[in-house]
Amino acid sequence: MVPARGNAGATTPPKPNRVEARWTETRDDATGQIVLAFDDNRLASLLFGHYGQNLALIERRLEIVAEQRGNHVTLEGPRDVCDQARHVLETLYARLKKGGEIAPGDVEGVLREAASQGVLFEFDPAARRQSFDEIQVRRRPVRARTAAQDAYIRALKRHTLVFGVGPAGTGKTWLAVAHAVHLLERRVVDKLILSRPAVEAGERLGFLPGDMKEKVDPYLRPIYDALHDLMDRAFVERALISGEIEIAPLAFMRGRTLANACVILDEAQNTTSMQMKMFLTRLGENSHMIVTGDPSQIDLPPGQTSGLGEAVALLKNVEGVEVCHFEAADVVRHELVGRIVAAYDGKLAAQRARAETRANVLAEGTPTAEAEAPPR
Template identity: 50%
Template structure:
């Protein structure tokens, strides 16, 4: 165990240490494996070398803050402790390239499958990436983590995340609440991911100052998205014109991701998916990355993988059945009075009942009321 002594000069001990040394006790509580003892104008630190270095950095920052503002509160200590944690995470990220991000509670966020790692690598190499695959493969979660990392590394100035709002059985106009309350349920998975990755106060601040913007796809029209990490989720539910509109918003310093699942298209039956069309149109364009996820990348409950595989098997069988189904015989349209059709009585109304249709005339009541 190493020991270090810091001498406080030109400092009011009561204002710096806090009532009953509460500021130092709060600092000591954040490093339970070490000892921080305050005696007079000296602070003695005992612990491992790396821990002592971090405590020394925080105390130096607090001293600088005191000389600038004249006081230290417990809230000030909390802010500098939080800042120190982020600095430590940044150093760990630099030393561990496979780690994407540290979550709000300190958990490590990184690729868990080979295809998830391919997605991370594709985003590093390309400014536009399409991530495709079934539910549960981590497309949204990994994409949001990459966006937060880019923001923390100051590679972008803001994060913009969007989803198409596709009505499922109910019209938005009949749902309760204002427009934000109507569309927020569609964007809930995005909020959940961000809340896992950012402290609550910082996430709230980012939303208020528009550093992070979460909005329906329709809100992207007419904008130029620059110096931003832009994510379009659930892209299989875009129309061709919507997806073209989104892709053409891309500014010169933007990083764009488009996520989708071909098997979960919620558009009307006759409406073509913009994602399916875009994959065909853009497949040979240089500088665009395409990453295909499979059921093997599912990281949810083990049953999700089996469900996805069962549906894939069912879809393959349906395609085979349709391919083997004999074509319907062609039957030309025949006009009334045309060849092969009985001649119509020109004096008879087309809706009139035939006399030999087995129906009898109903009796008529001639009584006067």
């Protein structure tokens, strides 16, 4: 039997994974119900998460009802919010189609991205450009999860010196290391230099055994964790031995000129004014420098001024320098961390308000309640 001409060896291209959406009528025009059907059961299971944890997170964040049956999801709630949930699920599904993975943090990131974009009723995940920027490393792309992270990544790509200032858990160090790994993998720089001031967090550790590397490693453990998360562990070990990746305490930086390198200073709030000036003036030819820190967690001895705040104030308007600020809303760790940071920030704001009120009263010459009270 002779095959038809033009069809010999022809194969039908596989159909792309699609999401079918169908709105259903409700009695209330303000609310709606939409049914999403995902045509790949395996990817749908990954999308919904273990025991439906990703759907449960979307329910809590958007305050809608999401019911799963097989590879179908029924979303019920205000129409605009349901459409936003649809946008989130389709974005995550498109990411799975490309071989990516989904964690609860990724769901949080897409939820924040959708909130920043507004409602998209006509959505094509294949044609849509990601609004949040990303860093390409060999292991996987690192995407911004908040608007502040997006601005931070864009600043890292445009400027020579970038300050990342904000509370813990906002991704300052992790994104800085990701950008440094990106530059090293593409040979934009020859080496990474990662540093931290060796300052105890409110306690005295006393004598630490071992050689110099073993003594300072506990202070630099967060940087090791970021490297191992973004690069193959064997490559990290080889690069540490060859010197392509150098991890050192801040005290070892004096007198050096750091050329053709990406240099990161983490926990910069624990530097003194002189240490910060010393570090910043190490910048050499074809180098990039990233400084991260949390001004609310200063562990310097009483009476010493943090070099981070001074540097940000002095250099914020200097050409080639960019300062990126993070807030409690930008925390991408456990959702409880954001609420913890907000609670501490609220306490600090209340203390400042009371101090300002007391100062204004004293400036006007009116005695305060404490001054008027008779001695006991």
